[in-house]
Amino acid sequence: MDSEKVEIIIDDIIADEGLISDADEIPELRDMIDSWILSPAIYAILVGHGITLEYLKILDEKALNDISSVSKWTGHKHALRRKLMIWPDSVLFHESTIRNDEEVESCSSAVPAYLKLANSVSVTTGLLEDILVRNEKGKIVCKYYKSHQYLDNVNRRALSHTVVDYYIANQLHFTLPDMAKFAKLISLRFPPEIAETYYNPRDISANKKHPSGLLYDRFHNRSKKDLGKRIRDKVADHISNVKSSALELPDKEIERLSTVKNWLRNNIAPEERIRQHWAESFLLRFRNIQQDKNSDKRTILNDWPRITDENGYLLIDTDFNHLYNTSERLETVFDCWERFAVDFIDYARISNIKDHYSIQLLDTLSESYILISQDTRDYILCTIFHAIVKPSRTSARKLPTIVQAQNDVCCIIDTYEEYREALISIRKEHESANIQLSPRIYAIGHTQSLDSFYVVTQFLEYKLPTFLRCLDVVVKLKFVLDFEFPESCELFWCFICQFFYDINSSRKSKNSQLLQLLAFLKARQK
Structure with missing residues (x-):
């Protein structure tokens, strides 16, 4: 019992700032705690444990638990942790922002593993100067600043590209603390530039929960682009190895x-x-x-x-x-589809659609977006696609109609019995002509109420839970069993493969209408 009483007395003494002698005072630490509007007891606890401002910078989770081990100081510990997590000089800031960044980025673009594992660099004024003098963009920025004593938007972007390209070229991960340091150095090197232009840990004004700024945005986009190319190259090598292994x-x-x-x-x-x-x-x-x-x-x-x-x-x-x-892939069609749906609807509204049925479907989408089912919405998106990216000529030099392309992707049948009759008929037709029945989708019901979905070929018939799953299965049948897409709607399937699966599947991938759509969607993702 006595030892317990002594322990409590000791804890109380540690938390009493009035008992700190002048010799033990750390003015910089006190100013920091005051600026964070934290209890004076936290300052007393830190001083009592020998924590200086420099030690505070390297205070990790374990050390924080050690100095706040008594339950009565738990609230102080959490208050201090929250401040450390947004202080760029703190170890906890590095850990928390990297973690939060990964959570935000998980559905769109992760930093390549080889960048995460690379060693970091020592960010100094000397390094910034070295980067600038070794890079042509950096030289142009310095020359512009010398003449005008300020940087315009073009040179700000060039400056951020110069720094980020240094990290990419050296296969280094540009950590958030490094970004914060470079932003500060840039503001000192090029006044009146401010650090927040290049790195802002939490852009509250833009209601963003993740970092922003020219350095962050540039590295984010470059990493995503480089990772995409790396994945495509790796997949291509993998497929080549599979073919060789299978044949040998x-x-x-x-x-x-x-x-x-x-x-x-x-x-x-x-x-x-x-x-x-x-x-x-x-x-x-x-x-x-x-x-x-x-x-x-x-x-x-x-x-x-x-x-x-x-x-x-x-x-x-x-x-x-x-x-x-x-x-190796970052996303699937199921991860990306909701974001795509919003952007594609916007694109459809600014497109000059002339097909009357597609106009009606787009109107239905606009008037009843909340009321219609997700399957109906997805069907409409894929159907009006053909009025935006119009069918191109087939190998027989025939120009398919929009209606033909729409039906060859998905045909809606009123009842199950009528669906069976249609399936038997189309199979007989292709068998007698000795041509492949390419994978296609059948939906039973009406546009406003689709009940069942099937993907069929000459000998396959899969009943699937959703329209979106049908799209996924058709793509996989193409590449697993070497089926061909119907020529009438080849541009549609080329788009699905390229945008959602990162597979260039068609000679028509350079179609100008398709490239315009892809450019619009990719711009929306930035």
Whole structure:
């Protein structure tokens, strides 16, 4: 009991600023605590534990817990932590802002792993000067400033590009504390420039919850661009390696995988074992697909009948993930679609749409946006696409109509019975003409009320939960089973592949209408 009483007395003494001697006073630390409008007890606690202003800068979570270990000081600890997390000179600022930055960026652009792992640099006036004199943009900025004693917007951007390009070129991660230091150095080197122009840890005026400024924005955009190219190159290399590995499978491995293949042909359960064997046999299956010359995929579907099962599209997912190494990708169509929907509607409203049906659909979207279902909205977006990016001529030099392109993406049928009749009819038509029935979507119901969704080919039929999932499955069928998209709506599928999957799938990817749309959407993402 006595020891407990002594401990409480000691804690109270530590928190009493009146007991701090003149010799122990740290004016800079007191000014900092006062400027943060914190309790004087916090200053007393810090001084009692020998914390100076310099020590405060490197105070991490463990040290903070050590000096506030008593429960009665918990509130003081949290108050101090909140201030440290927004103080650029603090270790906790570095940790918290990087974490918050990653949370904000998680759906759009992560910094490449090799940049995160790279060593940091010592940000000094000398480094800034060295960057400026070694870079042509930097020299131009300095020359402009010498003549005018200020920087205009063009030279501000050039200055931020110069600094960021130094980090990118040296494969260094431009940390937020480094940005804060460079912003301060720039303001000193080029008065009357202010640091917040180049780095603002929390842009409250713009209601932003993440950092802003020329340095931050430039690094964000460059990192995203470089990461996208790195991923595309890596995926291309991966696909090339997959093709080589599949075609060069040793005879013993083909024999072993053929045993797995036979098991898959003769079993529909258990599901877990099917997925395990499916992943294991990917190279053999990919080899078979490359060797299958039948446009209707009859051979490959007979050899691997699980694809035709009710949930066969889940196996298509697995093969697509293997083929395109999707673990490297930042986003999927499901992550990006909501942001795209808002931007595309804006684009549609400023486009000169002349197709009457598309105009009606756009009006429906504008008048009843909140009331219509998400599937209806998504169907409308994809349908009016063809009135904005109009169909181009096919290989037979025929010019498809907008209506034909719309129906070849998704055809709406009133009832299930009528859908079955339409499916039988189109399959017979393609079989008699000996041409491939490309993957397409059928929806049952009416525009305002779509009930069921199907993706079909000559021998495949998948019932899917949403219209968006149908788009996803059609794309994956193209690249997993080597189907072709219908030529009438090739531009639409080219857009879906390029914008959402980062796959350039068509010779028509340079279509001027398509490029205008992509430029608009990418500008909206910045």
